[in-house]
Amino acid sequence: MKNRICELLDIRYPIIEGGLAYVGNGALAAAVSNGGGFGVVGSAGRSPEDFREQIRLAAKLTDKPFGVNLPISEHSNQEPYIQAILDHAQQLKAVSISAGNPKPLIPLFQEAGLKVMVYIASVKHAKKAEQLGADLVIAEGFEAGGHNSPLELTLFALIPQVSQAVNIPVVAAGGIANGRGMAAAMMLGAEGIQMGTRFVATRECQAHDNYKKLLVDATDDSTLVMARSIGNVFRVARSPFAEKVVEYEKTGPTVQELLPYIKGSNNRIAAIEGKMQEGWVNCGQSAGMIESIESAADIVQKVAKEAIDVLNTTRLHFNL
Ligand SMILES: Cc1cc2nc3c(=O)[nH]c(=O)nc-3n(C[C@H](O)[C@H](O)[C@H](O)COP(=O)(O)O)c2cc1C
Numbered sequence: 001m002k003n004r005i006c007e008l009l010d011i012r013y014p015i016i017e018g019g020l021a022y023v024g025n026g027a028l029a030a031a032v033s034n035g036g037g038f039g040v041v042g043s044a045g046r047s048p049e050d051f052r053e054q055i056r057l058a059a060k061l062t063d064k065p066f067g068v069n070l071p072i073s074e075h076s077n078q079e080p081y082i083q084a085i086l087d088h089a090q091q092l093k094a095v096s097i098s099a100g101n102p103k104p105l106i107p108l109f110q111e112a113g114l115k116v117m118v119y120i121a122s123v124k125h126a127k128k129a130e131q132l133g134a135d136l137v138i139a140e141g142f143e144a145g146g147h148n149s150p151l152e153l154t155l156f157a158l159i160p161q162v163s164q165a166v167n168i169p170v171v172a173a174g175g176i177a178n179g180r181g182m183a184a185a186m187m188l189g190a191e192g193i194q195m196g197t198r199f200v201a202t203r204e205c206q207a208h209d210n211y212k213k214l215l216v217d218a219t220d221d222s223t224l225v226m227a228r229s230i231g232n233v234f235r236v237a238r239s240p241f242a243e244k245v246v247e248y249e250k251t252g253p254t255v256q257e258l259l260p261y262i263k264g265s266n267n268r269i270a271a272i273e274g275k276m277q278e279g280w281v282n283c284g285q286s287a288g289m290i291e292s293i294e295s296a297a298d299i300v301q302k303v304a305k306e307a308i309d310v311l312n313t314t315r316l317h318f319n320l
Contacts, residue, residue: 009094123165139172
């Protein structure tokens with residue numbers, strides 16, 4: 001596989017690890033990159049010091065390119081995270097930016113020698129990111145785990161429209177966990193994929209074993225959307241806790257009233273400490289396809305190989 005994304009990020013397979021907040025640790029990013037994909041260290045929910053430490057750890061564990069994720073609105077003060085990225089620019093290849101206006105950050109990071117990848121969930125925002133000079137866009141569909149766009153566009157409709165609207169490469173994110181999904185995304189016009197949920201169920205991810213087990217046991221209907229009542233879309237694993245939150249939302253709480261349920265510490269307690277009854281965890285619809293906990297490097301290689309096989313056999317189905 002050799003295309004614009006491989007060239008831009010200097011990687012073997014156009015498979016990117018999504019920003020995964022505090023379960024996106026340095027060891028996981030390094031493993032994704034060692035497998036030939038593009039590992040990404042998460043910053044959301046991490047202290048600036050921990051963020052720096054995870055970048056240094058990833059750099060120690062791989063000599064392959066990797067990057068970081070900066071979800072703008074997740075940080076009440078972005079400055080220390082921006083500074084950490086600039087201070088480590090020599091070790092990094094790219095930054096993925098989500099959840100906010102990337103305008104001032106694109107030139108800042110590019111001047112530091114980094115490629116900039118911008119999350120979008122509509123044609124309008126893809127065009128805007130291209131105009132602002134983004135190197136590629138990550139088009140994230142409503143299937144994705146975590147914080148999604150309230151537009152709720154599914155990947156199958158989003159990718160063809162975005163790829164037609166912009167000239168920069170498009171990465172498909174949301175609902176992909178195997179090579180079949182990767183092949184389909186490429187046929188829709190994407191030049192690469194990003195996976196989040198699949199990389200949580202790996203040996204290297206710092207998520208609690210209870211979280212990983214939940215992903216392995218998940219089925220097609222194992223997710224639900226929280227916080228829609230206040231204009232947000234958090235796709236999380238279906239659990240008694242998450243179902244209770246959605247039930248409460250039906251009573252019409254204000255943002256302030258809902259906050260104690262959806263706050264980040266309720267995620268951390270489940271995702272990191274494994275207390276699944278006391279919090280919620282991010283989970284994409286792709287979880288139903290996860291069958292085992294593997295090494296992230298093996299996953300990258302398996303997904304790439306399967307995508308190639310699927311594309312070849314598809315040609316046979318059509319007698320091409
Ligand atoms: C556990 C988890 C944490 C996430 N945290 C972030 C984050 O901090 N920043 C971000 O931009 N996206 C985040 N996302 C979204 C992912 O980067 C990615 O786009 C998404 O997971 C892709 O969909 P999938 O889960 O179906 O693979 C998160 C997703 C998950 C599952």
